[in-house]
Amino acid sequence: MNFNQLGISEDIVKILKNNGITEPTLVQSESIGLIKNGRDVIVESQTGTGKTLAFLLPIFENISLKIDAVQALILTPTRELALQITQEALKLKQAKDVNILAAYGGKDVGSQLKKLKTGIHLVIATPGRLLDHLERKAIDLSKLKTFVLDEADQMLLMGFKNEVEAIIRETSKKRQTLCFSATINSDVKRLAYRYTKEPLEVTVNKEEVTLDAIKQQVVETTDRKKQDALCIVLNQDNPYMAIIFCRTKRRADELEAALYKRGYNCEKLHSDILQSKRERIMKSFRNGDLQYLIATDVASRGLDISGVSHIYNYDIPESTESYIHRIGRTGRAGEEGYTCLFIDPKDRLRLEEIEKAIKFKIPRRDLGEENNGYK
Template identity: 40%
Template sequence: MNSEITFASLGLADAILHAVTDAGYTHPTAIQAQAIPQVMKGGDLLAAAQTGTGKTAGFTLPILHRLLGQPAKQRKAGTPRALIMTPTRELAAQVEESVRLYSRNTDIRSLVLFGGVNINPQIRALQRPIDIIVATPGRLLDHCRQKTIDLSQVEIVVLDEADRMLDMGFIRDIRRILSLMPSERQNLLFSATFSPEIRELARNTLRSPIEISVTPRNTASELITQQVVVTEQAHKRDLISHIIRQSGWHQVLVFCRTKHGANRLAEKLSKDGLNAAALHGNKSQSARTRALDGFKTGKVVVLVATDIAARGIDIDQLPYVINFELPQVPEDYVHRIGRTGRAGSEGLALSLVDRSEIKLLKAIERLINRDIDHIEIADFEPPARSAQSESDEPRRRNAPRHGEGARNGQANRRPGGRDNAGRGAQPAGGRARTADARGRRPQPQRTRSSGSTSAVATTQG
């Protein structure tokens, strides 16, 4: 991104520019610098941008600019001019919050529509003039069927995180919704990757689109320190509790594969004195909102989430992401750890890996084209008999046991972070190494071989 580019130089309407400036932003991110001028021109756009790149402002700002520059002759109840579709409730709420933030100095009105809540307040809100709708496909179709919304005047449509919507099986809903709109409209499609499925959707939806990509496919931010701890599945809950408590971490996002696993881990962490909450699709919308709000404000120290539920989490300086289990799909690893290392801040992504997950780890390393550093944890002694199950998902009976390093006297190191007394991580040798003046986290030194791997965490500088 050219450092000379500012939001003021992009030609945004004064009312929008003032809102952006008031929010503390002066220079656009790479995706914003490329997408905003293209959207303002009115053409279709196919954009590849990972989570944390600022893509939401990349389409909300120029949409607001276009709607202000071409006022509607007559505003009608329940008849939006712009529609933004997202895969999850949390992401829909986040996007609509951004729309309201940047339109605060205008008379543009927006509304968010998603399931899991009473539809009647949404129906009442749609009885007033609305300019921008942010919605999940399922609830939007409910309104279309009940004829409480009219999409015949939509001028701009956005498919945000289109790859995730396809993964979640929304393609039929999306096609039905698109068929209810005018054929003459501007289409914007944002995706983390340009998979074959996304290419096909783009061919059927977009017209001669401009294509932009700001991140190489399937790469993680250079600001993210990635580490792996190899351990037994039966020890993971005790280990993750030990790491968070001994390091004094706050705002830790933990990923589990299953809703049941997320609940059990959150309960375990809470019993150990950590303020933890679970976030997944079986939670009521009010419970999900409370958990997210608590996490953002720091009241909830650990948020344990499934992949889909975590899509709406948007925190600029989230410091820690832990993979309690590796995802089955390697690309999901990139999505997960992309929650940290954002907005110029460093982040740490730690994965707890059981021997049965080594193949998944190797697949991830091939995808991101790098080896992930292996570390061991200081002062962790697993209980003689763990009360937890071997795994949240069925495990082969003959899966080999491993992870005896701590008990066999191998050198241990705690991953980057600080203990509760504010001191740096204590190496096994007894001499404390403190973080530097900027508080950067320890970086691992790798000692890898074709067989087992290990690493010793040391501080930068």
């Protein structure tokens, strides 16, 4: 099925083609028609499966430029994700002149308030900043047609449940509600079913999305020797662009300082870094000016960056879902990806849990001299 058959207009299809998108992904094929027809949906789909366009395309089709009101709201947990969705929306704006407001922290409130007076059709926001606008009575959601809760699992994990519920109370009871989440656990399900009407569930298989095109390996080391082991691997692989995941902001800070001292082209990305700097870092990484992005899970959630060939898990993720999320940022669009997980003895139990869940015993990578070019 192509985009035309899904009811996407020719002008928008042309924009997609200009951006190298010719065929819909599985989640787009299964969701677009339902959303365009006004159905409530709950979608379980990993980062990198094309879910942003799965909701943006039908939203653009359904917005009426004749109605001077906020018709669609996309609520997302992080500023990076809000910015990324906004960039996708601005590309589609070339085909249909939808007025878009990105409302997230770190941006000047004054300029957002000024823009709100110009008649906005689509708002892309983080919970805190949107509530701020609602309290100022700057945004009216009473005529809202479509509400998207993006990364619902992360929204709950970051403690935004009360904010989400406060925002929903400001919307029209007649609205269409779309819930997108990488994992649908009982908490997400409870939240989604409370605010949707007879929703249809769409699930995209995890393994199919994330693991087929990715070569996975494990390096067994100790916490004391982990930094040296990482550097040996980086020197052997010399990837074009890679993400290195750390468990905490402090670990990311320490690793960035150590790698920078050793001469690696790297920057860290986490929630304590000023928004303007985060945007600059992401821009230079996307442009290929930065080789290594050292990130925490929260800061990197939802980042869809093409060209990432290697993912290094400096610290083992907290869960299998998190592992799949992290490594799913490579092996995109038919390209092969590579991921390497560094573990010390205390991580063995969690590694066994991950291997059991993905039904795959991850091969060990030997850093001995004889294997000096081994990938």
